[in-house]
Amino acid sequence: MSVLVILILASLGLALLFLAAFIWSVQTGQFEDTTTPSLRILGGDPDSSPPAIKSLRTKSSPCPEKTNPTQTD
Amino acid sequence: MVKQVADSETNLRSVSKTDKRKQHRIAKTGMATPPEAAMPFQKHAKKCAAPGKKGKAPAAATLLISNSLPAGPPAKTGPLMAVNGILNISTARKRTGSAGQRTDSRTAACSHCGEPCPEPLIAEGRNSFCCRGCRTVYELLTGNGLGLFYELSEQPGVRIRKTPPPHRWAYLDEPSLRERLLDFSGPKTSRVTFHVPAIHCVACVWLLENLCHLNPGIGQARVDFSRRELALCFDTQALKLSEVVELLDSLGYEPELTLEKTDKPAVQTRHRRQWIQIGLAGFAFGNIMLLSLPGYFGLDSFSAPVFQRLFGWLSLGLALPVLTISAADYWSSARLALRQKRLTLEVPISAGLAAIYAQSGFEIMTGRGGGYLDSMCGLVFFLLCGRAFQQKTHERLAFDRDFKSFFPLSAVRKTSSGTEEHVALCHLSVGDRLVLRHGELLPADARLEEGTALIDYSFVTGESEPAVNNRGDHLYAGGRQMAGAIEVVTVKPVSQSYLTSLWNHEAFQKPRSDDFTSLTNRYSRRFTRVVLTVAFGAAVFWAATGQPWRGLKAFNSVLIVACPCALALAAPFALGTAHRMLAQRGVFLKNAEVVERMARVNALMFDKTGTLTTAAGGAAEFTGTPLSTAERSWTHSLARHSAHPHSSRIASQMADDIQAMPVTGFCETVGGGISGLIEGHQVLLGSMSWLASQGIHPDRALPKASSSVSLAIDGLHRGSFDVENNLRPRTELLVKSLQPRYSLALLSGDNDRQRSRFRGLFGAEAELLFNQSPLDKLNQVRRLQAAGQTVLMVGDGLNDAGALKQSDVGVAVVEKTGSFSPASDVILEAGLVEHIDKILGFSRRAALIVRVSFGISSAYNLVGVGIAAAGLLSPLVCAVLMPISSITVVLFACGATRWAAGRAGFANPTTQP
Numbered sequence: 001m002s003v004l005v006i007l008i009l010a011s012l013g014l015a016l017l018f019l020a021a022f023i024w025s026v027q028t029g030q031f032e033d034t035t036t037p038s039l040r041i042l043g044g045d046p047d048s049s050p051p052a053i054k055s056l057r058t059k060s061s062p063c064p065e066k067t068n069p070t071q072t073d
Numbered sequence: 074m075v076k077q078v079a080d081s082e083t084n085l086r087s088v089s090k091t092d093k094r095k096q097h098r099i100a101k102t103g104m105a106t107p108p109e110a111a112m113p114f115q116k117h118a119k120k121c122a123a124p125g126k127k128g129k130a131p132a133a134a135t136l137l138i139s140n141s142l143p144a145g146p147p148a149k150t151g152p153l154m155a156v157n158g159i160l161n162i163s164t165a166r167k168r169t170g171s172a173g174q175r176t177d178s179r180t181a182a183c184s185h186c187g188e189p190c191p192e193p194l195i196a197e198g199r200n201s202f203c204c205r206g207c208r209t210v211y212e213l214l215t216g217n218g219l220g221l222f223y224e225l226s227e228q229p230g231v232r233i234r235k236t237p238p239p240h241r242w243a244y245l246d247e248p249s250l251r252e253r254l255l256d257f258s259g260p261k262t263s264r265v266t267f268h269v270p271a272i273h274c275v276a277c278v279w280l281l282e283n284l285c286h287l288n289p290g291i292g293q294a295r296v297d298f299s300r301r302e303l304a305l306c307f308d309t310q311a312l313k314l315s316e317v318v319e320l321l322d323s324l325g326y327e328p329e330l331t332l333e334k335t336d337k338p339a340v341q342t343r344h345r346r347q348w349i350q351i352g353l354a355g356f357a358f359g360n361i362m363l364l365s366l367p368g369y370f371g372l373d374s375f376s377a378p379v380f381q382r383l384f385g386w387l388s389l390g391l392a393l394p395v396l397t398i399s400a401a402d403y404w405s406s407a408r409l410a411l412r413q414k415r416l417t418l419e420v421p422i423s424a425g426l427a428a429i430y431a432q433s434g435f436e437i438m439t440g441r442g443g444g445y446l447d448s449m450c451g452l453v454f455f456l457l458c459g460r461a462f463q464q465k466t467h468e469r470l471a472f473d474r475d476f477k478s479f480f481p482l483s484a485v486r487k488t489s490s491g492t493e494e495h496v497a498l499c500h501l502s503v504g505d506r507l508v509l510r511h512g513e514l515l516p517a518d519a520r521l522e523e524g525t526a527l528i529d530y531s532f533v534t535g536e537s538e539p540a541v542n543n544r545g546d547h548l549y550a551g552g553r554q555m556a557g558a559i560e561v562v563t564v565k566p567v568s569q570s571y572l573t574s575l576w577n578h579e580a581f582q583k584p585r586s587d588d589f590t591s592l593t594n595r596y597s598r599r600f601t602r603v604v605l606t607v608a609f610g611a612a613v614f615w616a617a618t619g620q621p622w623r624g625l626k627a628f629n630s631v632l633i634v635a636c637p638c639a640l641a642l643a644a645p646f647a648l649g650t651a652h653r654m655l656a657q658r659g660v661f662l663k664n665a666e667v668v669e670r671m672a673r674v675n676a677l678m679f680d681k682t683g684t685l686t687t688a689a690g691g692a693a694e695f696t697g698t699p700l701s702t703a704e705r706s707w708t709h710s711l712a713r714h715s716a717h718p719h720s721s722r723i724a725s726q727m728a729d730d731i732q733a734m735p736v737t738g739f740c741e742t743v744g745g746g747i748s749g750l751i752e753g754h755q756v757l758l759g760s761m762s763w764l765a766s767q768g769i770h771p772d773r774a775l776p777k778a779s780s781s782v783s784l785a786i787d788g789l790h791r792g793s794f795d796v797e798n799n800l801r802p803r804t805e806l807l808v809k810s811l812q813p814r815y816s817l818a819l820l821s822g823d824n825d826r827q828r829s830r831f832r833g834l835f836g837a838e839a840e841l842l843f844n845q846s847p848l849d850k851l852n853q854v855r856r857l858q859a860a861g862q863t864v865l866m867v868g869d870g871l872n873d874a875g876a877l878k879q880s881d882v883g884v885a886v887v888e889k890t891g892s893f894s895p896a897s898d899v900i901l902e903a904g905l906v907e908h909i910d911k912i913l914g915f916s917r918r919a920a921l922i923v924r925v926s927f928g929i930s931s932a933y934n935l936v937g938v939g940i941a942a943a944g945l946l947s948p949l950v951c952a953v954l955m956p957i958s959s960i961t962v963v964l965f966a967c968g969a970t971r972w973a974a975g976r977a978g979f980a981n982p983t984t985q986p
């Protein structure tokens with residue numbers, strides 16, 4: 001039965017990891033704006049190629065980030 | 074003074090687009106998309122053109138739209154979106170697919186903005202444009218590899234009306250202004266956030282985030298769609314702030330600049346804090362529940378002491394952050410309440426939480442049982458969810474704009490050498506000579522130096538007729554010039570003008586203290602007293618019978634079970650649902666508590682112009698020799714050239730079925746009338762005396778109206794348009810249904826020529842007050858309040874702002890939800906004014922629902938307290954009773970409110986398909 005103790009502690013540890021992930025996502029502002037990302041994904045690369053192929057871009061901002069002086073959030 | 078319209082072409086287009094809008098819309102609704110699905114997008118498509126209109130005759134434009142589209146939404150804007158939730162992307166796709174259809178309609182649509190194109194076409198290949206501005210932007214974008222913009226949405230552009238004058242934004246580079254606008258200013262890069270109302274679709278988001286391809290000086294750009302905000306970084310060495318704004322403006326995305334520092338970071342941290350609190354509570358709730366289940370089911374293998382100890386200690390550890398972090402707000406409000414010697418709902422909640430934790434800790438440490446920690450975490454979790462539900466309001470609607478938001482940021486100053494420069498408003502000083510063009514707002518009290526002023530003070534006084542002023546006259550801040558350019562010399566600094574002095578009035582300084590009176594707090598005071606009495610009573614009883622331990626347990630149990638979770642959830646969910654239901658129907662509340670205050674109102678005060686009467690949208694009935702279709706279209710074509718409210722009303726009246734024609738030799742005599750040649754016919758519209766001065770003999774046989782515009786075609790007097798302010802359609806019914814329950818009053822800034830008419834409408838008992846200054850209105854509200862009445866004030870415009878603020882519920886009426894409105898508790902779409910009785914009825918029912926919910930939760934508490942006072946409470950009873958009571962109350966509150974809203978019988982015709 002003592003193996004249960006280990007299992008319970010392990011599951012609790014896993015749950016804590018998820019809690020930490022949640023707190024991190026809140027702190028980095030992922031809950032601030034939930035509308036725009038759903039629109040952003042429809043856009044593609046800035047040239048006139050058909051959007052169907054390019055729209056699956058994953059990188060969120062197409063513009064260079066090097067000029068960003070402060071972290072967005 | 075006679076004004077010659079030079080740029081007749083631009084003028085013609087700017088108005089013609091509005092009447093063609095109808096046909097444009099018909100083409101749209103004819104698509105395969107079901108109308109309700111297409112709705113959110115259409116709203117935005119409409120909005121598309123709105124910002125561009127700003128400068129030119131805004132009244133006329135609004136009016137044309139709302140009049141020619143009886144069934145459709147007038148330029149509807151964002152807030153509704155926020156309510157309806159998320160924008161429908163499948164609709165976006167469908168619209169893109171139907172691009173071909175739309176161009177098939179009678180006139181070609183502009184490839185950039187989708188407005189109908191005038192003849193002759195400005196065409197290029199397969200594309201046609203409505204103006205040069207649109208073509209320039211189209212070429213700029215496609216030339217820079219941003220052609221995708223036109224594929225993401227159907228004709229997504231914002232109409233470019235005219236190229237802005239150069240250096241229009243130069244004043245932004247003044248260091249003091251610059252500092253206030255920038256979020257971050259570094260030697261190399263700066264960061265700035267703009268509010269851009271024109272953002273309306275996928276393509277806008279995409280284009281604005283790819284601005285770097287148009288100008289390499291711009292770095293990362295981020296759009297927040299629901300807030301309509303654009304945050305971007307730019308290279309300070311390569312670009313000036315003014316150039317960034319100029320670039321946005323040239324694309325049609327003119328930012329709305331405001332110098333007030335927003336408290337965005339504070340809001341942001343509060344949001345994050347709330348999310349984390351809910352997350353923690355939910356996490357602990359779930360895990361502790363899992364750990365408690367074996368105990369509840371009495372599974373033997375888990376009842377081994379080692380597991381019970383382990384589970385107990387783990388639960389105690391998991392519950393600690395819930396108690397300290399998640400419930401932190403309850404502790405601090407309870408402490409505050411006790412310090413101020415009042416009993417709010419937070420007091421029994423905090424006492425209950427403390428009791429649960431102490432009791433559970435004691436049981437776990439002594440090995441007597443598992444405690445009630447799962448109930449405690451669940452309780453906190455539900456409470457926080459209820460709170461989040463209530464706080465999820467429409468942040469995009471600005472309820473607290475003050476007069477500064479009505480003013481522009483800069484003015485055009487004429488220097489001694491005769492050159493014109495843009496200066497920031499804060500740098501204006503007394504004695505500056507300003508140039509004010511058509512449609513511009515006067516930022517400070519001034520003396521007229523040159524030109525004839527036709528000032529529309531409807532913002533300030535509610536008087537709907539523009540006032541004619543001559544050289545040397547004193548003009549008040551807040552007036553809008555409706556004729557040609559004038560030159561004025563400021564006589565007071567911006568901060569001391571008439572309007573500002575009203576704003577510095579004490580009514581705007583004092584925060585409203587409504588905490589004491591809210592339903593929940595009144596109820597909770599009684600509730601808390603009862604609970605504490607029962608808890609102490611039980612403890613004393615058991616101690617007296619010689620069982621002090623049982624007494625302590627009973628004391629704790631009572632506090633635990635009486636923890637007013639359901640009670641705390643009743644109001645947020647009932648009022649929050651009411652808030653949402655109202656917003657879906659075009660009534661926007663500042664917060665949910667306003668519902669409660671609306672339910673208590675017993676006196677109503679109405680503004681006249683723009684509230685009970687439609688300032689611009691009323692009909693202009695023609696009496697005289699009947700007009701042929703051709704003559705009607707001539708009159709329409711002439712009238713729409715003038716920004717005067719009467720002209721625009723006449724123009725919109727005839728806009729239904731006719732085509733606009735070009736007008737040559739258009740002349741406007743300020744305070745007199747307008748004339749022009751259409752298809753070789755001389756058409757004159759104006760006052761009778763002006764017509765007489767033009768050599769027209771009045772036809773005696775025609776009836777004379779008190780406030781009318783006479784029409785003459787080819788030298789012959791044909792009749793007159795009656796342009797009396799028109800009552801909204803259902804006003805009489807509204808007054809009838811309000812009379813039995815409320816005391817009514819009319820406060821008008823206008824003169825009393827319509828007194829008898831309103832006396833007949835309102836009956837003998839109502840107070841009718843005319844010629845009211847903004848301060849008078851405020852004092853009237855105060856007088857009623859002093860007499861013990863709860864006042865609801867309905868008004869629009871700046872002249873009502875003081876009264877709106879002072880009243881218990883201030884209702885601001887707006888033609889378009891996106892347009893400016895004074896600070897208020899409720900923003901009401903103009904079409905809903907006539908349904909105020911139903912809105913008030915609904916809020917009364919919502920308040921009743923809250924009371925019934927209180928009853929339900931009290932019943933549960935009564936059962937629980939009975940068990941607890943007997944000292945028989947077990948963790949299992951607690952774990953079942955608490956969630957069930959909360960869930961019943963929440964379901965009842967939401968369900969009943971929705972039902973009441975469905976039966977309320979008012980719906981905004983523009984939001985319902």
